[in-house]
Amino acid sequence: MARVAVLLGGLSPERPVSLSSGAGVAAACQRLGHDVAEIDPKDPLWMEEIKAFAPDIAFNALHGEWGEDGRIQGVLEYLRIPYTHSGVLASAIAMDKAKAKAVLAQAGLHLAHGKTMDRREAARAHPMPTPYVVKPNAGGSSFGVFIVREGANRPPEQLLEPDWSYGDAVIVEEFIAGKELTVAVIGGRALAVTEILPAGEWYDFDAKYAEGGSRHEIPANLPASVYETCLRQAEAAHNALGCRGVTRSDFRYDPAQDRLILLEVNTQPGMTPTSLAPEQAALVGMDYDALVAWMLEDASCPR
Numbered sequence: 001m002a003r004v005a006v007l008l009g010g011l012s013p014e015r016p017v018s019l020s021s022g023a024g025v026a027a028a029c030q031r032l033g034h035d036v037a038e039i040d041p042k043d044p045l046w047m048e049e050i051k052a053f054a055p056d057i058a059f060n061a062l063h064g065e066w067g068e069d070g071r072i073q074g075v076l077e078y079l080r081i082p083y084t085h086s087g088v089l090a091s092a093i094a095m096d097k098a099k100a101k102a103v104l105a106q107a108g109l110h111l112a113h114g115k116t117m118d119r120r121e122a123a124r125a126h127p128m129p130t131p132y133v134v135k136p137n138a139g140g141s142s143f144g145v146f147i148v149r150e151g152a153n154r155p156p157e158q159l160l161e162p163d164w165s166y167g168d169a170v171i172v173e174e175f176i177a178g179k180e181l182t183v184a185v186i187g188g189r190a191l192a193v194t195e196i197l198p199a200g201e202w203y204d205f206d207a208k209y210a211e212g213g214s215r216h217e218i219p220a221n222l223p224a225s226v227y228e229t230c231l232r233q234a235e236a237a238h239n240a241l242g243c244r245g246v247t248r249s250d251f252r253y254d255p256a257q258d259r260l261i262l263l264e265v266n267t268q269p270g271m272t273p274t275s276l277a278p279e280q281a282a283l284v285g286m287d288y289d290a291l292v293a294w295m296l297e298d299a300s301c302p303r
Contacts, residue, residue: 001033001034001035002034002035002055002056002057002296003034003035003037003053003054003055003056003057004029004034004035004036004037004055004056004057004058004059004296005036005037005039005050005053005055005057005058005059005081006022006025006026006029006036006037006038006039006058006059006061007022007039007040007041007058007059007060007061007062007067007072008021008022008023008025008026008038008039008040008061008062009022009040009041009042009062010040010041010042010062010063010064010065010066010067010072011041011042011065011066012062012063012064012065012066012067013064013143013165013166014063014064014067014143015042015063015064017063017270017272018061018062018063018064018067020270020272020273021061021063021270021271021272021275022038022061022062022271023038024271024272024273024288025059025061025271025292026038028288028289028292028293029059029292029296031289032289032292032293032296034296037049037050037053037055039053041062041066041067041072047075047079050079050081051079055081056082057081057082057083057084057296057299058076058081058082058083058084058299059083059084059292059295059296059299060072060073060076060083060084060085060268061268061271062268063268063270065138067268068085068086068091068094068095068266068267068268069091069092069095069096069138070087070088070089070091070092070095073085073086073087073088073091073303074088076301077301077302077303080301081301082299082300082301083299083300083301083303084245084246084295084296084298084299085244085245085246085267085268085295086241086242086243086244086245086247086267086303087242087244087302087303088303089242090241090242090243090244090267091267091268093241093242094241094243094247094264094265094266094267095138095267096137096138097116097135097136097137097138097171097264098116098137098169098171100241100264100265101171103240103241104237104240104241104262104265106240107236107237107240108236109233109236109237109240109262110233110259110260110261110262111261111262112133112173112174112176112252112261112263113173113174114128114132114133114171114172114173114174115127115128115171115172115173116137116169116170116171116172117169117170117171117172118168118169118170119134119159119160119164119167119168119169119170120159120160120168122134122155122159122170122172123155123156123157123159123160124155125154125155126148126152126154126155127155127172128172128174130148130149130150130151130152130175131147131148131149131150131152131174131175132147132148132172132173132174132175133145133146133147133148133171133172133173133174133175134146134148134155134156134159134170134171134172135170135171136166136167136169136170136171137167137169137170137171138166138167138169143166144158144164144166144170146158146159147175148175176252176254176259176261176263177252177254177256178252178253178254178255178256178259179195179220179222179252179253179254179255180195180196180197180198180250180251180252181193181194181195181196181220181222181230181250181251181252181253182194182196182248182249182250182251182276183230183231183233183234183248183249183251183280184234184246184247184248184269184276184277184280184281185234185235185238185243185246185247185248185249186245186246186277186281186286186291186294187245187294187298188235188238188239189235190230190231190232190234190235191280191281191283191284192218192219192231192280192283192284193218193219193220193222193227193230193231194216194217194218194219194220194276194279194280195216195217195218195220195221195222196214196215196216196276197214197215197216197217198214214274216276216279218279218280218283219283222253226253226258226260229260230251230253230260233249233251233260233262234247234249234251237249237262237265238265241265241267243265243267244298244300244303245295245298245299246269246277246291246295247265247266247267247269248265248266248269248276248277249262249264249265249266250262250263250264250265250266251263271288271292277291278291
């Protein structure tokens, strides 16, 4: 039996997702026989709480800012507490989409054409021909993401809203038509390819987390060569960024052009009831509790 501190909630807009992930992880840890404390870094006294609990392992179930950008990892390194998922540097780079794209491009992976801009500049006029995508340079769960369709008169007005909370830097990149695909990587090994079929227009927050928001086809119905390439590119992306534990790489595949594009690497995949990484693990014979057990065994410090 180990003393496991499950870090959940946090300060980012993805707090509700993290609370759901953390609740599932904590329950699994209890079923595995561990002594569990749920610790929310939103509480200013959280460091005193974790010190008092003196965990053997910290399971990082945080998402977004402060959870997967290297900062909480740095705190855990300072406290010398073994923790799950990627370390400081890999987390920081993967969270910064522009920096991650530079690393992934150097590794020879196929990425969407685009550029980094200030959100106000991107809102003045179309920064590239439609259709294109605008997304925060740092963030997840599809918060602040806009698809600008062909024929749109202007860029998204929301980029100029005074309460915009996703940072001033945005990525503007070409829209890739076709299939939405994702691959979970565990310990450097890709598990499967899932095609995501959202109930709505695209894979937004509700499609990701609401019941019935999307349907997952696993394994994805793809040509064998494309399926294999997806697996290998996800592994290559995981390794290029120096990731550890579990990651999930998202792709778009355009059958009309036979074009497979890596969109991004998520170093803190969700562990909610609708999350994709646990679903892929189950496909290869690793149920939710076994996945959590593997992640606890993989925890280390430093990472």
